[in-house]
Amino acid sequence: MKNKITLTLALIVGGIAQAQVGFNTTTPKATIDIVAKSTTGATPEGLLVPRVSRQKAQTMTGVETSTLIYVNDIAGTAAGSGVNINAVGYYYFNGTLWVKTDNDNNIYNTNGNLTGNRTVNQVGNTLAFTSTATTGTSHFSVDGTTLNVDARNNRIGMGTAAPETILDINGAGAGFQHTNGTVKLRSFLGTDYASFGTVTNQRLSFVANNAFRMTIAADGKVGIGTQTPNNLLDLGSSNGKKLAIWNSAAGDDFYGFGNAANVLQLFAGASATGNALMTLNKNGNVGVGTISPQTNFHTIGTRRFENTTAGTVAVGSVLTATDANGTAEWKTPVAEAVVGALTGDGIDIPFAGNGDYRYTGRYITLPPGRWAVTVTQLAQTLGALDTDDWMFVRSTFTDQNVAVGAVATRSGDVNGGPSLMSFRVQGPASAAALQQFDVYQGAVFINNTSGANKIYRYIVGSTVVGGGPNSATVIKNFGGSWSESSIYATAIK
Missing domain, CATH: 2.60.120 (Jelly Rolls)
Incomplete structure (x- = not known):
C-alpha cells in the first residue's frame, strides 16, 4: 500500500511539474507516455480501455467527446447514441453517437448520400468499371434511364433501361431515336455499304442552325428549302434558290442556276452577292445585268460585239444599221x-x-x-x-x-x-x-x-x-x- 501511495504522489508531483506523465519512463514525450516494461519475453504489454456492453454504452450519460471504449457485447437492440454499434470493437464518442474506429463502410458494401459536391481527380490514372454479370440489363446507370449500361450484352442506352443495340437513344430531344412510337430512325454499317434513315413510312429531314434544310420524303423525292417536295428534286417556291453546277472550295466562285417567280436565272461569280447575271422570264425575254427584262434582249452595263475577225474594230467605232433589215456594222464616226x-x-x-x-x-x-x-x-x-x-x-x-x-x-x-x-x-x-x-x-x-x-x-x-x-x-x-x-x-x- 505504501508503494502505491508513493507512486501516486510521484505521478502527481511529476504531472504538476511537467504536465506530462510517463509510465516506465522518466522522460515522457506526451501528456501520457507509456513505454513497454520489457521489449522481450511473453509478459503481456499494452493499454486496456474500459470494456462495456452495447447496452451500457448507449445508456451512459454525461460522456465527454473523444471518450474511447471497447464494446465486448452487442446483445440487445442498438438505439440512441449506440445506433451505430453493430460489432465488437473500439468506439469513440463524437459528442452525439458512438463511432466505430475500424469503419469498413464504403461504396462497395454500403449505400449512402453525398453530403456535397465531389470531384474524382484521376491524376493520370485510369478509372475502369468492369462487370462479369450474366443476367439483367442495368449494370451501371445514371439517374435511371439518362445513361444505362447493359454490360452483359455490351449495350448503352440513353432514355431506356433496356437498350436493343450497341447505342440505343430513345427520347423526345434531337438526336438518334429508336422508339416504339410512329417514327423509327436507324443506322447500319455493312461490309460494302452503310445506311441511315427512317424504317417507317415517314420523311427524313436534315436540320442546320435549328431550321429544316433538306428533306427526303417517304416516296424518295428530295426537297431543298421545302419539307414537301413535289418532284424528284424540288428547290421550293422561295425566290433566289440556287443550284450550283460548280463552286470553288472557298465558296467565292459560283456557277449555277436559280429560280424566282416565273423566271429561270443563271448565276456566275461570287455567290455571296446573290445577284443573278442572266434571267429568262416566262415571256421569253432575256435579261443580262437585270432580273426584270422588258424586251426580248435587255442588257444593263457594258456590251461587246466583235466582227468576224477579232480585233478589227477600231476604238471609238459605233454600231450602225446598214440596211432596213437591221443589219449592223461597226463604223468609225467623224472626229469629235x-x-x-x-x-x-x-x-x-x-x-x-x-x-x-x-x-x-x-x-x-x-x-x-x-x-x-x-x-x-x-x-x-x-x-x-x-x-x-x-x-x-x-x-x-x-x-x-x-x-x-x-x-x-x-x-x-x-x-x-x-x-x-x-x-x-x-x-x-x-x-x-x-x-x-x-x-x-x-x-x-x-x-x-x-x-x-x-x-x-x-x-x-x-x-x-x-x-x-x-x-x-x-x-x-x-x-x-x-x-x-x-x-x-x-x-x-
Missing part, C-alpha cells in the same frame, strides 16, 4: 472636237528661271478617251531685254483643282504623245514699246481613263533663262482673253 474655256485674265511670267508650273486660268473638259489637245497662245513681252536675253517656257495640263496662279503638277493622263507645248522668247525688247507680241502653238496628248468627263487645267512654267534678263520683265497676262489664244481637243480614234 471639244473647245476649252477660260476663267480670269491669265498670269504674268517673269523672265527668271523657275521649275514650278502655275495655273493660267484656261481649262478643257474631256470625255473618256484619247485626245490631241491643240494649244494656241499669244505672248506679250512687257519690259526691256537685251539682244542676248532669252527665256524658254514650257506648258502642259494638270488634273488638280487649283486656283489661278497656284502651283500645280502635270497630270499622269498626259501621255501617249507630246506632253509639252514649249516656246522661246528672245530679246531685244524695249520697256517703252508695248506692242511686242508673239503667237505660239503646239499639241499635247491626253488619255482620260477615268470613265467620266474630267477637267484638265492649262499650266505654264518650268522656265529657263539665258543672257541676263531683268526679272521685272514679264510675259503679260499669259493664258488670258487674247483673241488669238485658244485650246481645243480632237478625239484620237
